Amino acid sequence: MKLRTTPWDAVGALRRTAKRARILTRGRERAVAKRPKVLTDAIRGEIVSNGSSVATYLYEPIGEPEDVTVVFVHGxxxxxxxxxxxxDFLREQWPGVRILLLDLRGHGNSAEVPAAECTIEGAAADVRAAIDILAPDGRIVLVGHSLGGPVSLCVLRRADAALAERISGFVSVSGSLVEMSRRGLARLLDTDAMSGVLKLYRAWPESVFHVRQRFSGLVGPVLSVGFFIRHTPVEHIELHAGLIAKTPTASLAGFAADLRHHSEFEARTRLVGLPGYVIVGENDYVTPVEQSLLLHRHWPGSYYQAAPKAGHMLPLEVPGFVNTAIHRLLEHVTGRGA
Structure with a gap:
């Protein structure tokens, strides 16, 4: 059923977009400073993956353990x-589950790496290293958002027999199965101005400050249009803006390039018999809905759901929608929902 859009809906959307753009294009220092502090109660640490430091966040089970680790892979x-x-949802509803998060290479509190190393294959190696060190036993449920979707698929595709046996479920949130080519984020960023900025960085890496200023000015408005569609609390947009501002230029350039050409189509054979969810925002302009539909078609055991009037940032925009998918999958994996 097609949802009706009135002129007032359009006006409201434009106002929200303008507000997001203002937040996302603030100066880097201000954006980072305004970012809300979250995950403050996690056990924070770092591991070494391919010679680089990767920040980790661990929550051990409370009470009777469920023998399940939920591994979150961000975008x-x-x-x-x-x-x-x-x-927060899992700590309240599933206290016996171990929770493992990490900042992928070149993101968050992890070490900056050269643009050439900002790849889905490299990020998957980071996830695998974190699992081996911090979640060495029990079942694994992967939750991958955006870039984290193909990274999770890469982990699954490259898993040895022991890890493949442990991976018991997967939630793809606004993810992709094949290369982005000129669709979604790749198309949004494929402008003459953006191409010029990336060429400048590749030719003259020492110009990182100037590239950062130009890239931030271009990316902010693009992401304000594509990432949030529904009304979203300002503090959540502040968080997103701070994370963008903190991302090194090498990561912005490297991962953007890799997403255009990387495909995890071969991972579909590893999805056979694996339970999970494919969820996406109905109005996701960053990772096209067609990517999620394609993944669902090649994953017989998956459930597909589209969040009405939602964009790309489902974990922040419609957290309950994401939480429900994780909850239902955990019920299936643990047998609690039987």
Whole structure:
């Protein structure tokens, strides 16, 4: 059923977009300073993956353990903090579950790496290293948002027999199965101005400050249009703005390039018999809805759901929608819902 859109809806959307754009295009220092503090009660640490420091956030089970670890894999320009509402939900509703989050290479509190190392394969290696060190036993449920979707699929595709046996479920949130090419984020960022900025960075990495200023000025308005569609609390947009501002230029350039060409189509064979959810915002202009539909078609055991009038940032925009998918999958994995 097609939802009706009135002129007043359009006016409201434009006002919200303008407000988000103002927040997202603030100066870098101000954006980082205004970012709300979340995940403050996590056990924070760091691991070494391929020679680089990767920040981790761990919540051990409370009470009787469920023998399940939920591993959250965040999106492009984000960090583990973007899942704070899902963590709050699990701590309340599933206290016996271990929760593991990490900042992928070149994001959040993890070390900056060269643009050439900002790849889905590299990020998947970070996730695997975190699992091996901090969640070495029990079942695994992967939750991947945006970039974290193909990263999670890469973890699954590259898993050895022991890890593949442990992975018991997957929630793809606004993820992708094949290369983005000229669709979604790739198309939004594929402007003459953006291409010029990336060429400048590749030719003259020492110009990082000037590239950062130009890139932030271009990315802010783009993300304000594509990431949030529904009314979203200002503090959540502040969090998002701070995370974007903190993301190194090498990460912005490297992952944007890799998303255009990377495909995890081969991972579909590992999805056979695996339970899970494919969820996406009905109005996601960053990762096209077609990507989620394609994943669902090649994943027989998955449930597909589209959040009405929602954009790309489902963990912040419609947290309950994401929480419900995780909850139902955990019920299935643990047998609690039987």
């Amino acid at each position: 492009y320009t984000l960090s583990a903090e973007s899942f704070f509402q899902q963590v």
